[in-house]
Amino acid sequence: MTQLDTAPRRGNHALAFIMILLVLDTIGFGITVPVMPLLVTHLTGADLSSAALYGGWLLFIYALMQFLFSPMIGNLSDAFGRRSVLLISVGTLAIDYLIMATAPNITWLFVGRTLSGIAGATTATASAYIADITPPENRARGFGMIGAAWALGFTVGPAIGGFLGSIGPRAPFLASAGLAFINLLYGVFVLHESLSKDKRRPFVLWRANPLGALLDLRGFNSVFAVFAIYILYLVAHEVYSATWTYFVMQKFNWSQIEIGAALAVVGLSSAAVSGGLTGRAVKRLGEIGVVYLGLVSSIIAFLGFAFASKGWIMYPFIVIGALMGLITPALRSIASRAMPADRQGELQGAFSSLNGFVSIFAPVLLTEAFHFFTGRKAPIYFPGAPFALGALLLVGAAVIVRSVVSHLKLAAAE
Secondary structure, eight states: OOHHOOOOOHHHHHHHHHHHHHHHHHHHHHHHHHHHHHHHHHHHHHHHHHHHHHHHHHHHHHHOOOHHHHHHHHHHHHOOOOHHHHHHHHHHHHHHHHHHOOOOSHHHHHHHHHHHHHHHTTTTHHHHHHHHHSSSGGHHEEEEEEEHHHHHHHHHHHHHHHHHHTTTTTTTHOOOOOOOOHHHHHHHHHHHOOOOOGGOOOOOOOGTTHHHHTTTTOOHHHHHHHHHHHHHHHHTHHHHHHHHHHHHHHOOOHHHHHHHHHHHHHHHHHHHHHIHHHHHHHHHHHHHHHHHHHHHHHHHHHHHHHHOSGGGGHHHHHHHHGGGHHHHHHHHHHHHHHHHGGHHHHHHHHHHHHHHHHHHHHHHHHHHHHHTSSSOSHHHHHHHHHHHHHHHHHHHHHHHHHHHHHHHHHHOOO
């Protein structure tokens, strides 16, 4: 009998805390998108084009910390329990938001992003907590709640950031700090430990390795073909978080409210595709057909963004681009079919490692492209360059699908 069975009320409160933590984590990332350019320009005195470079490096440090600390924090929770790790993480998020809200210079923004990257590397611990307290037959539903929390946070975060950003660029961070402190107090009283001491194992540093799972999958050719496609997709997808705000401010002079509203549409459209369309599309087109549909739709959307002449034109391409959300589930499914049952966890860990790895360098690459084509020495003025680059990468992904389609079909049939 699980702890959820014996103490349903406590379990429900604990699940609420986990969901709030994940939503706050995602909001903490999304809330910065509409206001970060203004805050960076305020602290540095740089123009918008140069501020984009700082924005890229801030995303870099956030992703680097998540990449390095995700496996370590997961292992710490196995050794010392979930409760302490989760409470320390939400407390760290609160401190981070306060640092960002009061940062006197750009250096303190980097300190804040470092802390938020470390604290945000707790999805594995949250997943483990849900697995601890949820019966096996309900576990998939519990993990689905994690995806819902992320979708909600990404939708709400930019909208809140845009609204509060109209008050001032630091207001969203103060609001997030308050929410995080409230959730910390809530967790202190309702979050019980889910991992008993007899089920814990000693912490071993070499097991906290973000690249170990990738290196251990070298013998599966079809999986590595999927990884190549996935990497190109991830780099292209980073254009939303890395350069969207700088692009629409530079080209259309959008306000923080307009930016937040558009990103909320991005989040809602993506959630609708991921949650309601993927299964039907796979049944009708097959997994490989769904990958093609996602790639072609994304290429059209990115080119539409790159060459849009009016701000309203962005919205229909946002809807088309939401079909990009079909790509990841289909690729994960193809790779999963190619792997034995006892290596599924390792495979999903490898996907997470790729997410972190790409998030380290892609924002810098994309913001550099934006700066190169909008700065004073730009060979041509083309603020849509990052979207055009993303479209080119997705074309490369489609070429790989075409060249290894026989391997992918074999994997999908297994």
